[in-house]
């Protein structure tokens with residue numbers, strides 16, 4: 001809030017990112033801070049660099065947040081750009097599908113969810129397919145079939161503490177369950 005503080009936060013986030021651009025929490029923090037001060041293009045550059053090295057759902061999430069224009073149709077276009085950045089990334093196709101759902105572009109959403117199904121389907125893939133089927137045709141056997149598939153699909157990956165095994169929805173430097181420092185990691189998923 002005080003003058004100078006946001007600049008300082010930005011500088012240290014930039015330093016952390018420069019030190020290790022592959023470190024995901026550094027990239028998402030820097031991109032968020034840049035977008036907050038209106039430097040959207042620069043935020044996107046940071047996310048592009050990080051995404052090329054290691055795509056991750058958190059980067060996909062900030063990708064949308066960093067867009068200067070939050071119109072649902074614009075966000076669909078932004079996520080199309082993310083898909084194009086590096087082919088075959090389930091997290092990009094999923095994020096694009098979610099943007100399409102928000103824009104009520106059901107056909108676009110379904111085609112990208114089908115792509116996720118080929119690449120690395122998890123619970124959320126089938127939940128969203130059920131949402132699309134419900135929006136298009138209402139409750140019925142198709143929705144129920146997707147919900148059944150969601151139950152038997154692999155669980156969505158989450159951040160996990162390597163020290164105590166607790167799962168976390170966001171990355172933290174310190175595990176609030178066991179106090180371990182720098183122990184929260186992202187599991188490898190989607191291996192055929």
Ligand SMILES: [Zn+2]
Nearest residue numbers: 161164175178
């Ligand atoms: Zn822990």
